[in-house]
Amino acid sequence: MxxxxxxxxxxxxxxxxxxxxxxxxxxxxxxxxxxxxxxxxxxxxxxxxxxxxxxxxxxxxxxxxxxxxxMTSKLKTYDYFGEQKETALETSMLAVNALTGTLSASTVCLSQLIEVSLWGNKCDLSFTAGKPTSQKANPISTLETLRPNILQDDTVELIEYIYSKKKLKVSFVLDNAAFELITDLVLMDYMMTHGLASQICIYVKMMPWFVSDALGHDVSYVIDRLEQSDSASTASLGQRCREHIASKQWTIEERTYWTLPFDYADMSHRDPQLYDELAHSDLIIFKGDLNYRKLVGDRAWKPTTKFRISLMGFEPAPLVTLRTIKTDTVTGLAEGVAEVEEKKCAEWMVSSEFAVVEFVNPRS
Known part of the structure; x- marks a missing residue:
């Protein structure tokens, strides 16, 4: 070394x-x-x-x-969290195969895949201090049990918007690699194959970040692993993802702003080029806790503060956040919801057991 x-x-x-x-x-x-x-x-x-x-x-x-x-001569491109991400993926493959098998054998709707992507965010190596984290069960089978834990759910409004537009140009800002990334790919593939999206820009980090955040090579690695699976349905998903990229319907993009310490409300003047890119989207999907914190400035908002207000003017395009709550900031909750959960468990905001799906359409 x-x-x-x-x-x-x-x-x-x-x-x-x-x-x-x-x-x-x-x-x-x-x-x-x-x-x-x-x-x-x-x-x-x-x-x-x-x-x-x-x-x-x-x-x-x-x-x-x-x-x-x-500062080294030979390790500049080394992903020092790569082995942990690969291990997390391998230990989740049974759940991946179960998920893809369900998708191929039954009719699964968009709302279910939004929830699958949402709860995929529980798999976060920075949250577990780098300890292995994996998905064991078929996520489709757990949705009904988890649904009451979505404290603010704008899924209906989101789906109505998607179906009213169709052929959307989507910006998808990833969070974690491994199993969560697969749930994101499943959602993106569904939107493509059902004519709901025509182009998806997938934003990744450009350096190893918060242990398990997805880099460009993580996307390639995951797709390779899907294609190599003994499960026909999993391999088929990998092949479709490969085709989306080869046809340039999906592009994978890096931007420095995602690894800077700034709120997204500052983006329009700190990185106007990225803001303009996002403004050309029909929908921006932000995954995960860190993206949420940057959306709302990581401030101690009252939980009942309107989500749109907490964005502090960051409205380049219609956007949705799919986030399991791991840090003590949240907005957009109905009156009394936070108090009810606080009485049940003082650590509810850092447990990753609760989630929000929050949608804002500044163009409506």
């Missing part, structure tokens, strides 16, 4: 910085986002590990890990 991974310039080890509440220090690698990060770090009022903004600290932590590998 390149020794620079362990010993980098004159900086102390990252662990020591964390343990002793050191100031954030500028990045030293040459990746394309360094100037943005360093400019932002210079403007922070309390740029220290214990005293700063939590979301900023998390993003900076993962960016610093990436910096260590960028």
């Amino acid at each position: 390149d020794l620079q991974v362990v010993k980098r310039s004159n900086k102390p080890l990252l662990r020591n910085e964390l343990q002793t509440n050191k100031d954030y220090v500028p990045l030293e690698d040459s990746f394309k986002d360094v100037s943005v990060w360093n400019s932002h770090l210079a403007q922070e009022s309390l740029p220290r590990w214990f005293d700063g903004i939590w979301l900023m600290a998390e993003c900076y932590f993962y960016r610093r890990i990436f910096e260590s590998f960028q």
Whole structure:
């Protein structure tokens, strides 16, 4: 291994910085986002590990890990979370085969696949501190049991919008690789094969991020694994995904903004090109907890605050968030819902047992 991974310039080890509440220090690698990060770090009022903004600290932590590998000569493109993601996928393949078998043998509707994609978000390696996480059961069979845990459900409004438009141009902002990614591919494939989408732009991270976030090669790896399956229905799904990409109906895109520490409400002035890309969509699908936190600014909103208000003006196109709740911020809930769950379990907001499907259409 390149020794620079362990010993980098004159900086102390990252662990020591964390343990002793050191100031954030500028990045030293040459990746394309360094100037943005360093400019932002210079403007922070309390740029220290214990005293700063939590979301900023998390993003900076993962960016610093990436910096260590960028400072090497041979490990710049190494995915140091890759093995964990691959293990999580392999331990979920029985559930994948059961899911694809159900899809091929019965009539499954769009609302069910939205829920499957939603609950796929429970499989998050950053939430389990990197410990293996996998799906064991056929997710279709668990939907009825899980449905009461969707605390705000705009699925009906979302589906009405999709069917009123059809042939949508969709931007799909991924969260996790492995099983969750497969549930996302299932949803995207359904939309394509049923004429509900004509083009899907799949946004991935451009660096290893929050352990299990999907990178471009994760999409390729998952599709390869699907195609190699002994299950005919699983292999067929992989083949269709491959065809969607080969025909350019699906494109896989990286953008630096997804791994910067900024709210999405800042996107229009910090990255107007990305904002404009999203504005040309008919529907944006945001997956997962981190995307949700950036949508609402990771603020301590009252749970009854309207979801659209909490977006703080981020309205490039109609959008939906499919999120299992893992951190203590949420909006769009009906009066009394949060209080009921709080009485049942004080940790309800960090359990991943509850979820929201929240849809906003600024063009209506």
